[in-house]
Amino acid sequence: MAVVGSFTAIDDEDTFVWIRRFEDxxxxARVLESVHSHPRCAAVADTVPALVGRTETTVRLEPTSRSGLR
Structure with a gap:
């Protein structure tokens, strides 16, 4: 998995954002299946949604034609 950026929110110390890049x-699907099936990830699978207060923690983005992150 290529993490091309990581950010925290200036006004929210509990917000952390990764921008990840996939070929297609x-x-x-292949990378996320590999990561999510790893025993370390499986051990916290139920904990993460409880900590963030929601079950969906992913927002899929489409780069614009002028984006430096493509």
């Missing part, structure tokens, strides 16, 4: 949808 198939690469995304």
């Amino acid at each position: 949808d198939a690469d995304r």
Whole structure:
């Protein structure tokens, strides 16, 4: 998984954002399956949604034609 940026929110110390890049949808599915099936990830799978207060923690973005992150 290529993490091309990581950010915190200036006014919210509990917000952390990773911008990850995948080659295509198939690469995304393969990488996320590998990560999420790892024992360390499985051990916290129920904890993360409880900590963030929601079950969906992913927002999928599409870069614009002028974006430096493509």
